Amino acid sequence: MTYHRGHPLTVARHEALLSRLPPSEAQLPVDTRWLRGRAELFRQAAERPFALTFDTAWYAEVTGLAFHPHYVAQVYRGEPGARLETPLMVMNLSMVPTRGDADRALAHECMHLRVPSYGHKREAFACAQEILDRVGSLAA
Ligand SMILES: [Zn+2]
Secondary structure (H helix, E strand, C coil): CCCCCHHHHHHHHHCCCCCCHHHHHHHCCCCCCHHHHHHHHHHHHHHHCCCEEHHHHHHHHHHHHHHHCCCCEEEEEEEEEEEEEEEEEEECCCCCHHHHHHHHHHCCCHEEEEEEECCCHHHHHHHHHHHHHHHHHHCC
16 A cells, blocks of 8 residues: 555654654664665565565566555555465655654555554554564664
């Protein structure tokens, strides 16, 4: 699910997610190598597998979903009744300038993998924060 230009409450809840990276590190730019390592921590913290791509055109092609240039990230679990063993997550590198932004996006999409039925409810974002906290412990 995408959240950019979503409901104002969803945007506020997303922005309130707190990365456990030290502030100086949270401001650093991301690269794909860092993101792939970080994604592994999120897999462990969320206890959910997922593949990660940065190729938004390819993602749109294989999922059949529109991925607009202003989208930040999305995760595709397959169709109901035909779920993928390994969901596919896409991240739009131009929309995650810092490591802190990337942490929030990873937590948001992992939350959809863990509690898909929660949508963007408060409880869903509580789960996303738990995942961020667990990543913080794993990284420490
Ligand atoms: Zn979402």
